[in-house]
Amino acid sequence: MNGKGILSGLLITLRHFVDTYLEDLKVGRKRYGTAEGIEMRRSSDTRGIFTIQYPEEKLPVPEEFRFVPFLVYDVKEDGEKAVRCTSCGICAKVCPPQCIWIERSVDAATGKPIPTPAEFFIDVDVCMNCGMCAEFCPFDAIRMDHDYEMASYDRHKHHILNKERLLKPASYYAEIRPTSYRREEAEKAAKEAAKAAARPPAGTAA
Amino acid sequence: MSDLQTQTLVPQLDTIFPDWVRPDDRAGYQGYIVETEHLLAVAKALRDTYGYDLLSSVTGVDYLPEGKLEVVYHVFRTTGGPIFVYKVQVPRDNPVVPSLVPLYPGAELQEREAYDLLGIRFEGHPDLRRILTWEGFAGHPLRKDWHEPYFEEEAKPYKSRWPEGQVRRAEDLNPFADNVDYPAGFDPESLVPDADDTLYKTLFRVQQAQHPEIKTDAIVVNLGPQHPSTHGVFRMVALLEGEKILDLKPVMGYLHRNHEKIAERNTFLQNMPFTDRLDYIASMSNNFAYALAVEKLMGVQPPERAEYIRVIMAELTRIVSHFIAVGFLLNDLGAFFTPSLYGIKERELIVDIFEMVSGSRMMCNYFRFGGLARDMSPEAVQKTKELVNDRLPRKIDEFDRYLTENEIVRQRCEGVGVLTPEDAIALSATGPVLRASGVPYDVRRAEPYSIYDRFEFDVAYGLHGDIYDRYLVRMEEMRQSVRILKQALRDLPEGPIMTGKPAYQVRVPAGESYGRVEGPKGELGFYLVSNGKPNPWRYHVRAPTFINLTSLAPMSRGGKVADVVAILGSIDIVLGEVDR
Ligand code: SF4
Ligand code: SF4
Numbered sequence: 001m002n003g004k005g006i007l008s009g010l011l012i013t014l015r016h017f018v019d020t021y022l023e024d025l026k027v028g029r030k031r032y033g034t035a036e037g038i039e040m041r042r043s044s045d046t047r048g049i050f051t052i053q054y055p056e057e058k059l060p061v062p063e064e065f066r067f068v069p070f071l072v073y074d075v076k077e078d079g080e081k082a083v084r085c086t087s088c089g090i091c092a093k094v095c096p097p098q099c100i101w102i103e104r105s106v107d108a109a110t111g112k113p114i115p116t117p118a119e120f121f122i123d124v125d126v127c128m129n130c131g132m133c134a135e136f137c138p139f140d141a142i143r144m145d146h147d148y149e150m151a152s153y154d155r156h157k158h159h160i161l162n163k164e165r166l167l168k169p170a171s172y173y174a175e176i177r178p179t180s181y182r183r184e185e186a187e188k189a190a191k192e193a194a195k196a197a198a199r200p201p202a203g204t205a206a
Numbered sequence: 207m208s209d210l211q212t213q214t215l216v217p218q219l220d221t222i223f224p225d226w227v228r229p230d231d232r233a234g235y236q237g238y239i240v241e242t243e244h245l246l247a248v249a250k251a252l253r254d255t256y257g258y259d260l261l262s263s264v265t266g267v268d269y270l271p272e273g274k275l276e277v278v279y280h281v282f283r284t285t286g287g288p289i290f291v292y293k294v295q296v297p298r299d300n301p302v303v304p305s306l307v308p309l310y311p312g313a314e315l316q317e318r319e320a321y322d323l324l325g326i327r328f329e330g331h332p333d334l335r336r337i338l339t340w341e342g343f344a345g346h347p348l349r350k351d352w353h354e355p356y357f358e359e360e361a362k363p364y365k366s367r368w369p370e371g372q373v374r375r376a377e378d379l380n381p382f383a384d385n386v387d388y389p390a391g392f393d394p395e396s397l398v399p400d401a402d403d404t405l406y407k408t409l410f411r412v413q414q415a416q417h418p419e420i421k422t423d424a425i426v427v428n429l430g431p432q433h434p435s436t437h438g439v440f441r442m443v444a445l446l447e448g449e450k451i452l453d454l455k456p457v458m459g460y461l462h463r464n465h466e467k468i469a470e471r472n473t474f475l476q477n478m479p480f481t482d483r484l485d486y487i488a489s490m491s492n493n494f495a496y497a498l499a500v501e502k503l504m505g506v507q508p509p510e511r512a513e514y515i516r517v518i519m520a521e522l523t524r525i526v527s528h529f530i531a532v533g534f535l536l537n538d539l540g541a542f543f544t545p546s547l548y549g550i551k552e553r554e555l556i557v558d559i560f561e562m563v564s565g566s567r568m569m570c571n572y573f574r575f576g577g578l579a580r581d582m583s584p585e586a587v588q589k590t591k592e593l594v595n596d597r598l599p600r601k602i603d604e605f606d607r608y609l610t611e612n613e614i615v616r617q618r619c620e621g622v623g624v625l626t627p628e629d630a631i632a633l634s635a636t637g638p639v640l641r642a643s644g645v646p647y648d649v650r651r652a653e654p655y656s657i658y659d660r661f662e663f664d665v666a667y668g669l670h671g672d673i674y675d676r677y678l679v680r681m682e683e684m685r686q687s688v689r690i691l692k693q694a695l696r697d698l699p700e701g702p703i704m705t706g707k708p709a710y711q712v713r714v715p716a717g718e719s720y721g722r723v724e725g726p727k728g729e730l731g732f733y734l735v736s737n738g739k740p741n742p743w744r745y746h747v748r749a750p751t752f753i754n755l756t757s758l759a760p761m762s763r764g765g766k767v768a769d770v771v772a773i774l775g776s777i778d779i780v781l782g783e784v785d786r
Contacts (some may be wrong), residue, residue, distance in 0.1 A: 045596075065566075089368035102371045103370055
């Protein structure tokens with residue numbers, strides 16, 4: 001036992017320490033508080049200090065990042081909200097902790113169900129952010145959000161999100177998940193085109 | 207038959223013991239059913255004559271409609287080869303089975319678990335007490351007729367959610383209100399002293415048996431449940447003579463949430479994100495083992511690309527887990543947080559990749575039956591390549607230079623917490639703990655799953671079975687993982703990532719299956735029984751760290767208190783998995 005191992009270990013620690021300052025000198029001011037600096041610190045050749053000063057700095061999340069879901073609505077030409085959800089119930093069935101509650105709308109006159117939710121709740125204290133609801137929704141109506149700053153002082157009041165709170169426009173969806181959005185729109189367009197091609201030309205029917 | 211043959215061929219138990227054993231001929235089932243009174247004899251023959259030296263898993267299944275409880279044993283040979291399964295059946299109202307602890311001491315904690323959760327009594331077990339639930343728990347929760355507080359329905363999805371979903375707050379359901387059952391005559395107010403007395407008595411018994419002549423004052427010391435050395439809410443009750451450990455009992459269950467009962471209410475698919483929460487450092491491995499078990503039942507095979515991505519994720523997970531294990535072992539040795547933060551830094555870069563492919567850093571929920579949830583993007587592949595080809599090998603070497611020759615590490619670890627190969631096998635240790643003891647058993651080699659037979663890698667093993675060797679084995683395994691990753695990334699083909707269409711209700715034929723992988727912490731297995739319904743009839747996790755804890759006491763006896771902390775660190779437990 002001669003302490004050589006300890007000393008060479010300490011040198012490595014010292015190296016880590018010194019690296020931080022060398023990097024600071026090399027990169028300059030843009031190392032902190034800028035998107036470029038954050039990217040540098042999390043890249044695969046990062047050296048020196050590694051931590052991100054949350055909340056002043058925030059790590060950008062990747063597109064696939066999933067947090068509590070939201071409901072997508074399209075904006076019609078007249079400016080009205082068109083909720084994509086048809087209250088088919090698949091998300092409520094697939095949800096592992098069963099934290100989705102959907103009340104289907106019923107036509108007051110006929111008593112028949114209509115394909116839009118009257119209410120839609122997600123208990124975010126129970127939601128495990130698994131993303132299965134979004135994965136299996138056949139109408140691209142529920143998607144995982146990127147907004148992870150949901151802490152509130154009163155969970156009793158604020159942690160069951162209703163339809164009102166859950167609805168977000170398709171433009172927001174396109175912004176946080178551009179690739180998925182484009183892919184889905186393309187798929188939809190292709191389906192529409194196929195349908196149009198299969199339909200007999202106008203005028204020949206009946 | 208020659209010795210070599212008996213030791214390598216799969217024995218036909220029903221021809222060897224025609225009166226005691228019959229093949230399990232239910233559709234979709236494997237193995238043999240052994241007469242209860244001959245269990246010990248058959249198990250002994252399997253161990254001594256046929257070479258099945260490691261008892262991997264003991265669990266039970268409640269076949270309520272038939273009025274039977276079944277105890278299922280999985281054994282394997284540490285020389286390699288497939289797992290072997292046999293069972294005994296006992297009536298539900300009087301479930302008594304001879305304990306296998308005299309043959310396989312590794313059955314101790316597992317039999318206690320089966321007793322606790324299913325009410326199977328193991329005759330001859332040295333210490334048959336509840337293990338995961340507390341003393342005031344009424345009934346045995348994995349019995350099919352047991353209902354949790356605020357029981358809603360036998361199986362999800364619950365009807366109350368749709369189409370007339372009337373939301374109610376989860377916290378209004380307080381399981382300690384008037385809906386909780388206590389055993390007859392049980393008063394929760396007067397619980398604590400009684401219950402711990404029985405626990406302490408098991409320690410004294412050992413002491414009196416071993417040292418009847420010594421008249422010293424042995425004292426009981428509790429380490430934990432809240433203790434910085436226990437890696438979570440875990441408790442060790444130690445019987446001390448001065449600084450010396452005479453005996454020790456692990457006490458667990460503080461984080462018990464009845465994972466298996468939840469899973470039996472869930473559909474097969476719904477269980478996938480729940481497996482993430484077992485060993486939350488290694489969620490991709492958990493996904494892997496569970497997907498394998500269900501795929502065996504369904505008879506589907508993932509496409510090539512998915513297989514490669516699975517291996518990539520599993521090996522990255524192993525590196526993450528070992529960085530954490532080594533880092534926190536150093537914490538336990540007193541190098542407070544510098545090494546572990548260096549490890550966490552590398553882990554952070556890897557979980558960035560997990561987040562890119564799966565959407566979450568820790569709770570990946572990435573595997574599906576027959577493939578993966580989504581493809582690995584070119585950016586993610588690129589990032590993985592950068593890490594694997596450049597950074598990780600460099601950083602593993604740095605870790606090595608940083609710690610391996612450190613004199614304090616060597617002094618504290620060499621020759622401490624020794625587990626001989628014989629003991630390691632007898633105690634059902636798996637993973638780095640088993641390999642460090644000189645048994646080069648790795649499921650990836652012994653019974654290759656997925657596409658592990660295509661990669662070149664070495665199985666790391668130690669020779670001394672001490673803490674230091676466990677450390678070295680983990681370091682070497684990281685290097686081997688990098689080696690596998692390089693090959694997998696080189697050969698990663700293009701193509702689909704899913705066999706068949708993704709479906710939210712999968713059809714799983716009736717039968718049983720056992721899927722196992724070499725997880726970072728040991729053999730992780732899922733034992734499933736399906737009766738053809740959307741929900742598993744039985745879902746059991748063979749949790750490697752839980753079973754590795756069986757070796758904690760034998761490793762610690764005779765050591766010092768400070769050694770116990772390091773020994774526990776070298777087992778590398780994660781309480782999410784131990785307690786389930
Ligand atoms: S969000 Fe999608 S899956 Fe859920 S009810 Fe609406 S349409 Fe169906
Ligand atoms: S993310 Fe998962 S847990 Fe949350 S609402 Fe969707 S399905 Fe349910």
